[in-house]
Amino acid sequence: MTFDVAVAARALLEDNWREGDYRGRHYAFSVPSPRSYPWQWYWDSCFHAIVRRRFDPAGARAELETLLAAADLDGFIGHTVLWGHPLDGQRAIRYNIASRADLMTRTIQPPLLAWAWAWAVGDPAREPRIAAHHAWLREHRALEDDGLLWLIQPDESGMDASPKFDHVWGRLAQGLPLFPMLIARNRRLGFDARRIAAAGYPVVCEVLTNVGWSLSxxxxxxxxxxxALIERCWDARRGRFADDMRGAARPTPPADRPATWDTLAPLALPDLPDAIAQRLVDEVLRAPGFAAPAVPLPAVALDDPAHSSRETWWGRHRHWRGPSWINSAWFVSLGLRRLGLDAEADAIAARLEAVVAREGFREYYEARLGYGMGAHDFGWSTLLWELVDPAAPPTLA
Structure with missing residues (x-):
């Protein structure tokens, strides 16, 4: 039976759709995964809306409007919005909430909302709530004059337990047993980046987050x-982007950090200089650690000592340390097509299509063997539709 990406993607997003009223606010969105992720996640909804615009523009707008409906009066929108019911006691320990009465977690995710709005709805400058959201981010997370954002926890990047954060937070890094202590410490400081930095605790100017921020x-x-991202994070000698940081638990020079996929994320920027973009393609994307796997694009290069797809006692947190993400492949494909490397982007799409046809829309895929990992019926993996049937990105002024 032939696998039809468009039909399968539409069916998944429709099956994951949730709509109702909660605390006097209306919500309408697709959950990332019915069993594993029952609420609304910020950047997942941005990806869902980008795909949904192809068959349901009104629903795509409603998904993004639901994020805006959750916003605080000052423009803050959290990483996770707990529509329908609050956290249970077990999850409350692991989620970034100040109180179980909170509607949202008090941390952020890569701020793609304005960019997703440009894809799915229209001009985000016509929506004042988006401007207010950006004003909050500039006020509370742009800790220096260059306008780039700083993170207080690994999960704010969307990369969660990536090994690139181990040297920053040490034993408190996500995926390690003491991670709840990092949450508790940040809770005591009100999840306030300026207070956390002033206290000497780690904060990170992270590459992927600032790619999304720049696009938005x-x-x-x-x-x-x-x-600004090039000035702060581009290592011209090595031909890589690397996070900047303060207060790292084990300060490590960029050359000694794991080779993670996010160094390629700036390829999605429409104004990334061609010389830098071509170096990333030639020296990173086409290098054996990223080019060799059966499933593009591994979270950590296969030839890096930090790469691992093994299941461990801390479960799916290991999945950020090796397996392939469809959303990362899409970010990279945008850059490939901008450079005129359509055949290379098409090859990535074809390999992923074959894997999804066999394994379904999963959260991640084992990079060498291609079996599905993590959550089932996972919404952002419907970005495969964007890979196999590419559309031009919105024009950014």
């Missing part, structure tokens, strides 16, 4: 942050 700022017709 440009969607709002604000000045590009690509130059």
């Amino acid at each position: 700022e440009q969607a709002l017709r604000r000045p590009s942050l690509t130059g």
Whole structure:
């Protein structure tokens, strides 16, 4: 039986759709995964809306409007919005809430909302709540004058237990047993990045987050942050992007850090200089650690000592340390097509299509063997539709 990506993606997003009223607010969105992720996750909803616009523009808008409906009066929108019911006691320990009465967690995710709005709805500058959201981010997370954002926890990056954070938070890094202590410490400090930095605890200017931030700022017709990202995070000697940080538990130079996929994320920036983009393709994407796997794009290069797809006692947290993500492949494919490397982008899409046809829409895929990992019926993996039937990205002023 032939696998039809469009039919399968539409069916998944429809099956995952939830709609109702909670605490006087209306919600309508697709959960990332019915069993594993029963609420609304910020950047997942941005990806869902980008795909949903293809068959249900009104629903795509409703998904993003639901994020805005959750916003605090000052513009803050959390990593996870707990529509329908609050956290149980077990999850409350692991989630970034100040109180179990909270509607949202008090941490962020890569701020893709304005960019997703440009894909799925129209001009985000016409929606004042998006401007308010960006004002909150600039006020509370742009800790220096260059406008880039700083993170207080690994999960704010969307990369969660990536080994690139081990040297930053040490034994408190996500995926390790003491991670709840990091949450508790940040809770005591109000999840306030300026207070956390002032106390000498780690904060990170992370690459992937700032790619999303730059895309969204440009969607709002604000000045590009690509130059600032290059100035702070581009290592011209090594041809890599690497996070900047303060207060790291084990300060490590960029050359000694794991080779993780996010160094390729800036390829999605429409104004990334071609010379830098081509180096990333030639020296990273086409290198054996990223080019060799059966399933593009591994979270950690296969030839890096930090790579692992093994299941361990801390379960799926291991999945950020090796397996392949469909959303990361899509970010990279945007850059490949901008460079005119359509055949290379098509090859990535074809390999992923074959894997999803066999394994279904899973959260991740084992990079060498291609079996599905993590959650089932996973929404952001419907970005495969964008890979196999690419559309031009929105024009960013």
